[in-house]
Amino acid sequence: MWNIMGKFYITTAIDYVNSIPHVGHAYQKVIADIISRWHKNLGDDVFFLTGTDEHGQKLADAAKDQGLTPKELVDENSSKFKHVWNLLNIKPNRFIRTTDKDHIKTAQELTMKIYKKGDIYKGTYKGLYCKGCEAYITEKDLVDGKCPHHNKVPEILEEESYFFRLGKYKDRLLKHIKENEEFIQPKARRNEIINRIKEGLNDLNITRLKSSLEWGIPFPLNENYVTYVWWEALINYLSGIEYPKETFKRYWPADIHLLGKDNGWFHAVIWPAMLFSADIKPPKTVYIHGFLTFNKQKISKSLGNSISPVKLAEKYSVDGIRYFLAREVMFYDDGDFSEESLKNRINNELANELGNLVSRTLSLCKKLPEIKKSPVEIKFEIKNIEELMKNYKITEALNEIWKYVQDTNRYINQKEPWKLQDGELEKVMYTCLESIRRISILLWPFIPSTSEKISSLLNIEMQDLKGFNNEIKIYKVGEPEILFEKII
RNA sequence: GCCUCUGUAGCUUAGUCGGAAAAGCAUCGCUUUCAUGAGGCGAGGAUCGGGGGUUCAAAUCCCCCUGGAGGCACCA
Numbered sequence: 001m002w003n004i005m006g007k008f009y010i011t012t013a014i015d016y017v018n019s020i021p022h023v024g025h026a027y028q029k030v031i032a033d034i035i036s037r038w039h040k041n042l043g044d045d046v047f048f049l050t051g052t053d054e055h056g057q058k059l060a061d062a063a064k065d066q067g068l069t070p071k072e073l074v075d076e077n078s079s080k081f082k083h084v085w086n087l088l089n090i091k092p093n094r095f096i097r098t099t100d101k102d103h104i105k106t107a108q109e110l111t112m113k114i115y116k117k118g119d120i121y122k123g124t125y126k127g128l129y130c131k132g133c134e135a136y137i138t139e140k141d142l143v144d145g146k147c148p149h150h151n152k153v154p155e156i157l158e159e160e161s162y163f164f165r166l167g168k169y170k171d172r173l174l175k176h177i178k179e180n181e182e183f184i185q186p187k188a189r190r191n192e193i194i195n196r197i198k199e200g201l202n203d204l205n206i207t208r209l210k211s212s213l214e215w216g217i218p219f220p221l222n223e224n225y226v227t228y229v230w231w232e233a234l235i236n237y238l239s240g241i242e243y244p245k246e247t248f249k250r251y252w253p254a255d256i257h258l259l260g261k262d263n264g265w266f267h268a269v270i271w272p273a274m275l276f277s278a279d280i281k282p283p284k285t286v287y288i289h290g291f292l293t294f295n296k297q298k299i300s301k302s303l304g305n306s307i308s309p310v311k312l313a314e315k316y317s318v319d320g321i322r323y324f325l326a327r328e329v330m331f332y333d334d335g336d337f338s339e340e341s342l343k344n345r346i347n348n349e350l351a352n353e354l355g356n357l358v359s360r361t362l363s364l365c366k367k368l369p370e371i372k373k374s375p376v377e378i379k380f381e382i383k384n385i386e387e388l389m390k391n392y393k394i395t396e397a398l399n400e401i402w403k404y405v406q407d408t409n410r411y412i413n414q415k416e417p418w419k420l421q422d423g424e425l426e427k428v429m430y431t432c433l434e435s436i437r438r439i440s441i442l443l444w445p446f447i448p449s450t451s452e453k454i455s456s457l458l459n460i461e462m463q464d465l466k467g468f469n470n471e472i473k474i475y476k477v478g479e480p481e482i483l484f485e486k487i488i
Numbered sequence: 489g490c491c492u493c494u495g496u497a498g499c500u501u502a503g504u505c506g507g508a509a510a511a512g513c514a515u516c517g518c519u520u521u522c523a524u525g526a527g528g529c530g531a532g533g534a535u536c537g538g539g540g541g542u543u544c545a546a547a548u549c550c551c552c553c554u555g556g557a558g559g560c561a562c563c564a
Binding site: 016018053055056057058059125127161166187188189191192193195196199201202204205206228229230231233261262263264265266269270290291328330333334335336341344345348351352353355356357358359360361362363364366396399409410412413414416417418419480482483484485486 | 490492501520521522524526527528529557559563564
């Protein structure tokens, strides 16, 4: 009944390390970890990649402000991201940094490959340059024709630069998007991208003069230039799996690139065009998810400290947060991380429904030294859950799983096992234990440490979905313990 | 300005091909005693943003108005 085991390659956006991780960053990584674990649960050979993006003007500036070298700054901040993911039980196969040696090498090699294809040429970049910012700015940044930061009219500046022939891939991109409905998800984003491509594609400036920006990957065609951050950052999805070696051959194409809506254009248009040029298959799905607000407020830097995932995890538990993010927020849309709502879900669902279910079950088992196998009276039909997960409908899948928690509570009420003795009691309790065991397997991707805890309370080995139907012959369960403390 | 999405119960949302308006939370009532002051059952609560049109039939399709969110690349 299980899918044939396959490979599964999932990536997240790599975070720009000019700020510290907040709950918005955490959201994406938690979802990615859930998807990754779900596929591991299925028995797939999974590669999960995340990491940090560490070059560019903003970082160079930030480092200067803090009196650090760029390298010092990115080392410090990157480690914070890595640490927080570990704390949230997010387990990537690799945490890539765009300052990693192998990434730099791969980025340069891929650039050369695209150059040899004839898709990189030297041209002239003309743009609005603000001397105060020491950077090009766009027209929409202007307020009354002036740079809002320096209140100056920018000058039009021209410089020689290298370009990628993005425009050349317009038709091929449109064709690919139209022929592969799952390529850009969700649909609204897909429409948005299609319309914008139709408006026309300009070639992409992919270098910066070293004289104005040193903090970047040296451009392999000309030592006076560094590579534009976006261009090389995207390539991390290849360097992360050691392109073009064996690991790459095993995992590419990526099954899903997960990213926020601010990154859609780069992943849905520029990245596939780069891959087309390099004769590499595009990813199967680029999934563009919504943004999170925190207590209805836009997540901003000033709010940053109060929404540190570390503090939230201390207060609400890691699994509480993971559960909430998966259950509350509709993945494709914007959502709100509200502490009020988080508290309600932890108390009502994790503590009262799930925690108490385990607790009452184990308590009812106390009279029985062992519980032997008998027919399971709660029916599990999990095809729809698998289907939902396959289509990245995380929230909906978790809702379906939760129905079994409620079914089991209902079953106990109906059977009133506290009135039963011996064999009768044993039969009912076997169903409850089996039900809890299966629930713990289904929930493992979402709240792994809770699932593992449940297994240890049931005194059994934690299994994956392949073991879903392997009923335990004899249960000898332990004492009940509190799974979730209530939040006051 | 151009484009995309969206407005359904107090809140968060589901609603496929047009066919009797759904679910959870919150509120209120009933009920169980195994359990973490937990569990179960039930009730009230919606002019489906507004107006017009197509249709035997519209939350759903079309038009207009209006509120909200987002995208418009070389900033990451």
